[in-house]
Amino acid sequence: MSEPTPPLLELERVSLAYGPVLAVREVSFAVRAGEVVGLVGDNGAGKSSIVKLVAGVHRPTSGTMRWSGRAYAPRGPREALEAGIATIHQHLALAPRLPVWQNLFLGCERVRRSWLLGLPVLDVGRMRAEARAALARLGITVTDVDCPVAELSGGQRQAVAIARALLWNARLLVMDEPTAALGVRETEEVRALIRRLKAKGVAVLLVSHDMQDVVAVADRVLVLKKGRLAAERAAAELDADRLAHLVMTAEAV
Numbered sequence: 482m483s484e485p486t487p488p489l490l491e492l493e494r495v496s497l498a499y500g501p502v503l504a505v506r507e508v509s510f511a512v513r514a515g516e517v518v519g520l521v522g523d524n525g526a527g528k529s530s531i532v533k534l535v536a537g538v539h540r541p542t543s544g545t546m547r548w549s550g551r552a553y554a555p556r557g558p559r560e561a562l563e564a565g566i567a568t569i570h571q572h573l574a575l576a577p578r579l580p581v582w583q584n585l586f587l588g589c590e591r592v593r594r595s596w597l598l599g600l601p602v603l604d605v606g607r608m609r610a611e612a613r614a615a616l617a618r619l620g621i622t623v624t625d626v627d628c629p630v631a632e633l634s635g636g637q638r639q640a641v642a643i644a645r646a647l648l649w650n651a652r653l654l655v656m657d658e659p660t661a662a663l664g665v666r667e668t669e670e671v672r673a674l675i676r677r678l679k680a681k682g683v684a685v686l687l688v689s690h691d692m693q694d695v696v697a698v699a700d701r702v703l704v705l706k707k708g709r710l711a712a713e714r715a716a717a718e719l720d721a722d723r724l725a726h727l728v729m730t731a732e733a734v
């Protein structure tokens with residue numbers, strides 16, 4: 482018999498302290514390929530801190546992480562991205578005055594040799610074409626890649642952030658409050674996008690205050706309380722009210 486495939490991402494008794502503040506306390510969980518895992522909890526529960534550990538922004542104070550069964554200790558966000566983990570942080574880091582295509586390639590611009598002097602120059606044509614293709618693959622309704630991000634709706638901005646994250650062929654997408662600033666229709670677009678990613682086998686770790694969001698798309702939900710994992714449930718057992726009740730009543734174990 483062959484070994485069962487290991488989870489994509491595993492955290493084992495991971496803690497994170499910011500000086501005297503213990504933001505994450507011995508948290509253990511796993512995320513499998515194609516699985517959507519919701520991460521919920523009150524303000525300050527430690528959700529974004531876990532996101533930052535997975536994204537390589539911070540290193541655990543103790544505990545270990547594994548990626549595809551191997552030790553995972555990224556020294557920075559770039560290493561996380563290269564490993565296959567793309568993160569969209571709570572506050573989108575987009576450049577509003579730059580066009581969509583340029584936002585997609587911020588920090589990882591495509592270059593080519595200039596035909597004149599053989600020097601490297603930005604390959605604008607290729608980036609615009611790749612941007613268009615990336616958005617189309619995700620079924621995103623941004624028709625003009627030359628449009629400055631400032632002119633997009635909240636939902637379209639979130640979509641651009643997702644497309645940028647996925648340019649790297651991520652196998653896990655971590656999203657911290659993707660629908661916080663969105664209207665009803667835009668929220669539904671983001672949910673549909675998460676479902677399409679899942680169908681492609683991409684795993685999603687979804688942090689959200691919106692219980693409707695979580696029960697609409699997650700397979701499994703983790704409830705954090707004061708830095709500790711207080712409950713874990715299959716989403717099929719929950720509705721938004723039950724989940725909200727669980728967030729209020731679950732005791733850190």
Ligand SMILES: Nc1ncnc2c1ncn2[C@@H]1O[C@H](COP(=O)(O)OP(=O)(O)OP(=O)(O)O)[C@@H](O)[C@H]1O
Pocket residue numbers: 499502503504522523524525526527528529530531571
């Ligand atoms: N850079 C930091 N330095 C010191 N303390 C921090 C830092 N970032 C977060 N904290 C603290 O760590 C705890 C967890 O914060 P975190 O941002 O992870 O919570 P959260 O669950 O994402 O909250 P929210 O729902 O408000 O986004 C809080 O007590 C917070 O004040």
Ligand SMILES: [Mg+2]
Pocket residue numbers: 528529530571657
């Ligand atoms: Mg947060």
